[in-house]
Amino acid sequence: MSLIHVSNLTFAYEGSYDHIFDNVSFQIDTDWKLGFTGRNGRGKTTFLQLLQGKYEYSGLISAQVSFDYFPFPVENKEVGTLDLISSIHPDYAHWELMRELSLLHVSDDVLYRPFSSLSNGEQTKVLLATLFLKENNFLLIDEPTNHLDMKARKLVSDYLNSKRGFILISHDRAFLDNCVDHILSINRTNIDIQKGNFSAWWENKKRQDKYELAENDRLKKDIKNLTESARRTSNWSHEVEKSKNGTRNSGLRVDKGYVGHKAAKMMKRSKSIEHRQQSAMDEKSKLLKNIESSDSLKISQLSYHKNQLVELENVSIYYGEKVVCSEVNFTIGQAERIALTGKNGSGKSSLIKLICGEELNYTGTFRKGSQLKISYVSQDTSHLEGNLTDYARHNGIDESLFKAILRKLDFARIQFEKDISAFSGGQKKKVLLAHSLCEKAHLHIWDEPLNFIDVISRMQIEELLLEHSPTLLFVEHDREFCSNIATKVVEL
Incomplete structure (x- = not known):
């Protein structure tokens, strides 16, 4: 077991004026089966590329493992599958390769065919099996399910469940639930890691969102009540000030010490309300930052004249x-x-x-x-x-x-x-x-x-x-x- 440390990571693409990552820090255990989720464009694939050292960034990424990326780029797909495997991992043991392919229900004959003749599912399985044979590597798996049918997805998911030491980007809920034990999520304002599968993370997120919305409503009411109290206190203070000068017109004597004491109490109460109001506003500003907008969509379909x-x-x-x-x-x-x-x-x-x-x-x-x-x-x-x-x-x-x-x-x-x-x-x-x-x-x-x-x-x-x-x-x-x-x- 070792750790991948990410400290104060900041990154933006050249020529862009918006940061993909802004001073984020977290750490990953290399034994984890880590699901990686977040809305499109938040930087999931970019982060995998940063781990591989493909871009310059501010901050620090340190690890004692090497990183391999899936899908592995195959420049010449006409090459024989066995030759391709040897170019990716020259020191593999043939019996270990056959064991991995057997787990993925891939027949031996694919090894002796051009890689281009393999189906998308077979190509995915061969590349995953080869990359998992490498020692002391941490696999970065980016959307392995695209173009895989349901049966192939279940096979690949079961295979990944038998492994450890990878980050998996996938948006297929059932696929993630079957093969990960931690979730790394890129949220609107931070990056969060939780133990469990996707469904556990999603339930936690919904509970947190529900709590924050309820707390937001409570603080809105508090701020409204405090604002009204502040206005009443201000009016009372104004009336007390007027009473200091009331004797000139009425001929009555006023105990200015009492009036001053009352005005001071009003001022103290006003300051207290103002402080509580500001505290409530500060608390409110911390909420709702990671609640994802998911407004309802509409579709205007035409009605056809026949059923x-x-x-x-x-x-x-x-x-x-x-x-x-x-x-x-x-x-x-x-x-x-x-x-x-x-x-x-x-x-x-x-x-x-x-x-x-x-x-x-x-x-x-x-x-x-x-x-x-x-x-x-x-x-x-x-x-x-x-x-x-x-x-x-x-x-x-x-x-x-x-x-x-x-x-x-x-x-x-x-x-x-x-x-x-x-x-x-x-x-x-x-x-x-x-x-x-x-x-x-x-x-x-x-x-x-x-x-x-x-x-x-x-x-x-x-x-x-x-x-x-x-x-x-x-x-x-x-x-x-x-x-x-x-x-x-x-x-x-």
């Missing part, structure tokens, strides 16, 4: 001679939220392309309602660039509504001035989701919409879909999201 929007009957899709999926049967009706599930490569994206109007070679019966308007969210964000104003204008959506949705999804106003290409992966995905929420459509089709999206935003999106019940066809491997949202599951 049934799409029908597929015995549909098989082909790429050349290859059958991508065969004899698929399902319908999409008004207000249905359909989860399209299946292993990677089972044809989910191809079915989505067919429904969206792309010309594909298929057999069977496919019917789509006439004049049906579809809003589509793609897996791919690589095409996003330019500023948000130009993006909204180019795509014909209301700029004010578009930016208001992004604000609710935790975009700071400063983000509106940046180029979209500089956004984090989660922020780019939020741009696509906000675009879709702005569009007037009969049917929303979302292909892996939650990749890179932070947990709190996922919960906001869940609440939106449950409240407004739009017609939705979606592909998503987040088990909890699917079980909460889907009214129907189509498994390929």
